[in-house]
Amino acid sequence: xxxxxxxxxxxxxxxxxxxxxxxxxxxxxxxxxxxxxxxxxxxxxxxxxxxxxxxxxxxxxxxxxxxxxxxxxxxxxxxxxxxxxxxxxxxxxxxxxxxxxxxxxxxxxxxxxxxxxxxxxxxxxxxxxxxxxxxxxxxxxxxxxxxxxxxxxxxxxxxxxxxxxxxxxxxxxxxxxxxxxxxxxxxxxxxxxxxxxxxxxxxxxxxxxxxxxxxxxxxxxxxxxxxxxxxxxxxxxxxxxxxxxxxxxxxxxxxxxxxxxx
Numbered sequence: 001x002x003x004x005x006x007x008x009x010x011x012x013x014x015x016x017x018x019x020x021x022x023x024x025x026x027x028x029x030x031x032x033x034x035x036x037x038x039x040x041x042x043x044x045x046x047x048x049x050x051x052x053x054x055x056x057x058x059x060x061x062x063x064x065x066x067x068x069x070x071x072x073x074x075x076x077x078x079x080x081x082x083x084x085x086x087x088x089x090x091x092x093x094x095x096x097x098x099x100x101x102x103x104x105x106x107x108x109x110x111x112x113x114x115x116x117x118x119x120x121x122x123x124x125x126x127x128x129x130x131x132x133x134x135x136x137x138x139x140x141x142x143x144x145x146x147x148x149x150x151x152x153x154x155x156x157x158x159x160x161x162x163x164x165x166x167x168x169x170x171x172x173x174x175x176x177x178x179x180x181x182x183x184x185x186x187x188x189x190x191x192x193x194x195x196x197x198x199x200x201x202x203x204x205x206x207x208x209x210x211x212x213x214x215x216x217x218x219x220x221x222x223x224x225x226x227x228x229x230x231x232x233x234x235x236x237x238x239x240x241x242x243x244x245x246x247x248x249x250x251x252x253x254x255x256x257x258x259x260x261x262x
Contacts, residue, residue, distance in 0.1 A: 009074040010042070010045075010054070010075040010076075014042060014043050017063065017067075017071070020177070020180070021062075025040055025043070028057070028061070032056050032057050032060040049075050051072070051077050054075045054077060055068065055072070058071045064235075064238065064239070066083075066235050066238075067179060068081060069081050069235070081234065081238075082233075082234055083234065083235035083236055084237075085236070091236070091237070095121075098112055098121065098242070099121065105123060106124065106125055107257050107259065107260030107261075108247065108256055109122070109123065109125040109126040109129065109244075109256075110242065110243065111123070111126050111144060111242075112240055112242050112243075113240070113243065114236075114240060114241075115181075115184075115239040116183055116184060117143050117144050117145040117146075118141045119142040119143070119144050124260070125256065125259070125260060128215070128220075128256075129154050130147075131157075133147060133152065133153045134152035136152070137150055137153045143187070145168060145172065145187060146190070149161075149165050149168060149191045149195065150194055151194060155194065157214045158213060159212040160209060160211075162196050162198035163209045164210075165191070165194070166198065167209060168191065169191050172187065173188055210222060210248045211245070215255070217259065218255055219251075219252075220256070221247070221248035223245070223246050223247075224243060224245055225243070225244045226241060226243055227241065227243075227244070228240070
């Protein structure tokens with residue numbers, strides 16, 4: 001396969017990603033163990049990148065597997081990372097393991113989403129987040145970020161919506177800044193439109209605050225842990241995210257234990 005015609009496209013993509021990282025050519029050259037001169041030639045289309053060099057640059061830039069395939073394509077190479085359907089036989093062992101993780105987190109809520117926050121699977125405790133939500137928001141495919149912040153969704157029960165909601169949208173904006181995605185950018189703008197204004201007071205600690213959720217059994221205070229599958233070599237798996245909620249106090253833990261027993 002010839003890559004002569006692909007070099008200009010590769011140079012443009014390389015400059016774009018380097019610009020998004022706000023790195024100089026020297027910064028990237030050091031990270032990729034090459035020279036600034038060689039990197040300059042690559043960006044100008046004066047040198048042909050070898051396949052190994054493209055992979056090394058993509059890794060140095062911290063690109064996702066999907067984005068690495070895109071950089072390879074810009075250089076004229078075939079993609080090296082596959083993208084499987086979650087329902088394929090090959091991923092059945094992974095699906096089984098993920099279900100065991102979700103069930104093992106009981107009695108606390110846990111879920112798995114894809115890169116656009118579409119719900120893939122959840123445990124029984126996550127049903128707590130569905131209570132009182134509009135049926136429209138619960139139709140498949142369910143977007144859990146929209147479910148969380150829409151006025152007819154979980155937001156109506158969130159006691160600290162201005163702060164916690166911005167924790168959600170800021171995390172989404174950070175992802176868009178690192179990996180531009182029109183669909184995620186549109187979602188972030190939509191979610192921000194649902195949030196009431198906030199005026200941080202003297203006790204402001206930032207937007208990364210526990211979720212305070214009003215329920216019939218009392219107020220729940222939940223903290224969140226996020227896990228990604230960083231060593232996966234399949235695009236689908238690499239873009240999954242496990243979100244697990246933990247009780248921030250004993251009262252919350254007791255309510256969730258009693259709810260699970262019931």
